[in-house]
Amino acid sequence: MKSVLTYLKSLFSSKKDAAPKGHLPGIQKADELLKSLIKERKIPGLAITVLNKGKLFFQKGYGYADIAREIEVNPKQTIFRIASVSKNIAATALANMVADGIIDLDASLYDYVPYFPKKEYDFTIRQLAGHTAGIRGYRGKEYGLNEAYSIKDSLQIFKDDELLFKPGSDYLYNSYDWVLVSLAMQEASGIPFEKYVHSKVLKPLDLTKTFNETVRSSGVETLGNESHQLATFYSKHRLGFRKAISVNNHYKLAGGGYLSTSDDIAKFGQAYLSNEVLDKAVNSGFLTSGIINGNPTYYGLGWQVSEDKNRREFYGHVGNGVGAYSNLFIYPKEQMIFSVLINCTNPGIQDILDKSIDIIIDNS
Numbered sequence: 001m002k003s004v005l006t007y008l009k010s011l012f013s014s015k016k017d018a019a020p021k022g023h024l025p026g027i028q029k030a031d032e033l034l035k036s037l038i039k040e041r042k043i044p045g046l047a048i049t050v051l052n053k054g055k056l057f058f059q060k061g062y063g064y065a066d067i068a069r070e071i072e073v074n075p076k077q078t079i080f081r082i083a084s085v086s087k088n089i090a091a092t093a094l095a096n097m098v099a100d101g102i103i104d105l106d107a108s109l110y111d112y113v114p115y116f117p118k119k120e121y122d123f124t125i126r127q128l129a130g131h132t133a134g135i136r137g138y139r140g141k142e143y144g145l146n147e148a149y150s151i152k153d154s155l156q157i158f159k160d161d162e163l164l165f166k167p168g169s170d171y172l173y174n175s176y177d178w179v180l181v182s183l184a185m186q187e188a189s190g191i192p193f194e195k196y197v198h199s200k201v202l203k204p205l206d207l208t209k210t211f212n213e214t215v216r217s218s219g220v221e222t223l224g225n226e227s228h229q230l231a232t233f234y235s236k237h238r239l240g241f242r243k244a245i246s247v248n249n250h251y252k253l254a255g256g257g258y259l260s261t262s263d264d265i266a267k268f269g270q271a272y273l274s275n276e277v278l279d280k281a282v283n284s285g286f287l288t289s290g291i292i293n294g295n296p297t298y299y300g301l302g303w304q305v306s307e308d309k310n311r312r313e314f315y316g317h318v319g320n321g322v323g324a325y326s327n328l329f330i331y332p333k334e335q336m337i338f339s340v341l342i343n344c345t346n347p348g349i350q351d352i353l354d355k356s357i358d359i360i361i362d363n364s
Contacts, residue, residue: 078230083256083321110122133177235323265341269337
């Protein structure tokens, strides 16, 4: 009964959230949709940050970072797993490495990782980053591994499997591609992947609440500064929510291992709109959809590159992980950023998020 009462209480929270003046009817409609996700117990908690032309347009927390302790979500403070939005961060680091001449996108993986077992076909860093290399995806319980693998050690999971198709002939989204990319980056630079990302992405962009996840032997997630508010990660079951299984995402940092706040991820997105990340020539190569047999893949290099139902172009990523669901959408024409983080595995509410985003754009 307590969990039901705490959810109801959160709907009527009196705390002030950031919202624009002059557009309240539309924002209120989106706000009601997001509240309904908590009221109908579809998610435990959600943080949203919306930027418009570089300024905060709407920001709010819904529900709970921790249900049992009744800790409400704070979009500036609550730290979530960001799942595959991690690929956007990793791609930014890769772009820096390309710009510095450390790694060549069109070089073979074997130029940097010669110990990876040879396959029938060669494949490049570019093909890995764009998911056209033919590497397989998760099987069985691999999605939720709780093994303390290094990036290199994790190759044992999939290194002996054959390619699923000739590289460049098809598209298959998976996170193992980015395990290999991050390993190639590490080998090419001689710097641990997470340290390179911190020095080239997180620190320059002032992403002070974005972290790589570490796990103690007890399975309790910790951060470099334990004063930060780390969300509890949940999965859904028929009676509500339970704590998600313990996982160790260190080996797949590049594909889905980072944690952050909604506020920090929006700041990251704004850095792209403000041209604070390298130059347009380098970025455009990462933010251009691949083409297979004349058809777009709607994926660049570590970035989803697509358009919404109203044909508005955007780039970013949707992420789904153990105890996590995430959206980062960057609309260049509208100059808007949407950062949404949720502390629940695969809640099945993307249609509501899309509708809320559509309403906010129409009322911006």
